[in-house]
Amino acid sequence: MKSGSNLEKVLEGGYFAVTAEVGPPKGTSAKVIQRKGELLKTYCDAMNVTDNQTAIVRMSSLSGCVILKEMGIDPVMQMVVRDRNRIAIQSDILGAVALGIRNVLCLSGDHQRFGNHPTTKGVYDIDSIQLVQTLKNMRDEKKFICGEEISGEVPLYIGAVETPFADPIEYRVKRLAKKVNAGADFIQTQAIFDVAKFIKWMEMVRDEGLDKQVHILAGVIPIKSVGMARYMKDNVSGISVPDEIVTRMEEAKVAKEEGVKIALEIIEQLEDIDGIHGIHIMAVAWEDIVPVIVERAGLLPRPIL
Amino acid sequence: MIIGKQKPFEEIWDMIKNFKKVLVFGCNTCVAICHAGGGKEAEILASMLRMRASLEGVEIEVKHAAIERHCEPEFFEPVMDNVRTSDMVLSLACGVGVNFLSERIGNIPVYPGINTEFYGAVPKAGIFTELCAGCGDCILHLTGGICPIARCAKSLMNGPCGGTNNGKCEISQDVDCAWYLILERMKKLGILEKMFEIQPLRDWSTGMYGGPRRIILDHIEEVEAQEERKGS
Structure with a gap:
């Protein structure tokens, strides 16, 4: 075991993993995290805490993870390279490990221009692939970037993200290979709606032999309304929402129920794809629906390892 | 080249309005090509400032001038006496020029009339694009x-x-x-x-993050020193 985290045990044990996203509050209340943690605890194997997602200031991922950890939940600390230089990154990793955090997801982060402090200075000292490499080096060689020794163990399970449908698509699998070569243990993808396209992409992943080297968790976003479906189709880069899904949401009598149905159909197809080892549910502002989806998808009970 | 953009007129007016003798001082190299701070722009801006002063009913003498480059001392020599007759200089050179002149002009303030933007090219007339960050490690x-x-x-x-x-x-x-x-x-x-x-982590210290940069060419410096010795 590299980290001994629950997520690692589930994936290495060959189970189909379920992770869920927890957005921290724009405030100081631990209760917001605790409520979400309590709600999702028995429905997933680990919970991602986002890191100032869309460049909007929120409670730090590290503290959100600690709150979950105290509840006996296995947190995945998301870390973007937008806001920290290599000194802060390594320092936060040492602190996170000391506080019992074992899973770290490496991202570049949405550009600061999107957030609520668009006049800030982005850091981008290292990129997300270099972050994966840095964490692997910290864990396996017990060394900082500068080459100096780290005292103590750095047990980490290292994650990276992948946006399969961002262009140029033919290069995406190669870039995934770079992340795997850098040391990623698991991958969480951007939300998948166009399963047929994703199946083709996974063929390319298997052709490169990447499915044997890394655990890929496919992203799932339950759609709450037709407006949300249209918004994602038109505005979120790297998300491909087929017209059929938009039409179904438009014609649905109860939009939320249709959204759940669509998510369940997608999950069912994802489970059948060779090389997909789990799903990552990002129910943005709709966390309450996650237990329903996990239960109806037949993914209960979650393994206790 | 260095691309600049003239500051908003109101900002410029606020900088100069309390002075009596203003020199709008252009630079005829990079910032002239991007229509921000050459001799022509200095002349136009000076005339706009004169008009504004007369509208406001304040007396300000606004002159204009330009030299080929604001980043090497010899270009200043012919005009420095004239420059020193002003009580403020509104420089239309890039930030390099403003710094360089400030260190040489004595007690006269040098204010920036343009925002120095980036190192760029001119793909089409009137369009300027950033292509280099001057990071020091190409x-x-x-x-x-x-x-x-x-x-x-x-x-x-x-x-x-x-x-x-x-x-x-x-x-x-x-x-x-x-x-x-x-x-x-x-x-x-x-x-x-x-x-x-996988491209490795960058050494940003070669760029502006390593503190102000200086390049010394020993062989050139030595030749200059020799010339000086010969002369004396």
Whole structure:
């Protein structure tokens, strides 16, 4: 075991993993995290805490993870390279490990221009692939970037993200290979709606032999309304929402129920794809629906390892 | 070259309105090409400032002048006596020129009339684009001649990120994704395989993050010193 985290045990044990996203509050209340943690605890194997997602200031991922950890939940600390230089990154990793955090997801982060402090200075000292490499080096060689020794163990399970449908698509699998070569243990993808396209992409992943080297968790976003479906189709880069899904949401009598149905159909197809080892549910502002989806998808009970 | 853009007129007016003798001082190199701070722009701006002064009913003598370059001492020599007759200089040179003149002019304030923007080119008349960040450690041989430091919004070394959208950057549909351009270019050059290697962490200390930079060419300095010795 590299980290001994629950997520690692589930994936290495060959189970189909379920992770869920927890957005921290724009405030100081631990209760917001605790409520979400309590709600999702028995429905997933680990919970991602986002890191100032869309460049909007929120409670730090590290503290959100600690709150979950105290509840006996296995947190995945998301870390973007937008806001920290290599000194802060390594320092936060040492602190996170000391506080019992074992899973770290490496991202570049949405550009600061999107957030609520668009006049800030982005850091981008290292990129997300270099972050994966840095964490692997910290864990396996017990060394900082500068080459100096780290005292103590750095047990980490290292994650990276992948946006399969961002262009140029033919290069995406190669870039995934770079992340795997850098040391990623698991991958969480951007939300998948166009399963047929994703199946083709996974063929390319298997052709490169990447499915044997890394655990890929496919992203799932339950759609709450037709407006949300249209918004994602038109505005979120790297998300491909087929017209059929938009039409179904438009014609649905109860939009939320249709959204759940669509998510369940997608999950069912994802489970059948060779090389997909789990799903990552990002129910943005709709966390309450996650237990329903996990239960109806037949993914209960979650393994206790 | 260095691309600049004239500051908003109101900002300039606020800078000069309390002075009596103002020199609008242009530079005829980079900032003249981008129509921000050459002799012509200095003349136009001086005349606008005179008009404004007369509208406001204040007496300000606004003169204008320009020299070829504000970044080397010899270009100043013929005009410095004239420059010193002003009680403030509104420099239309880049920031380099403002600094350089400030250190040489004595007690006269030198204010910036333009914002120095970036190192760029002129793909078409009236369009200026940033192409270099002056990072002090050029990697263009690794990226098909397209700079990810200057042209990727996140300065990624192993791009593109997930924000690429039809070849455009996530920050704006008006901005090309540098990594999209890099990959297309490398494909054409037949060296796409290079991109599959992980590029290492950068040494940013060669750029502005390592503190102010200085380059000394010993051989040139030595020749100058010899010339001086000969002369004396």
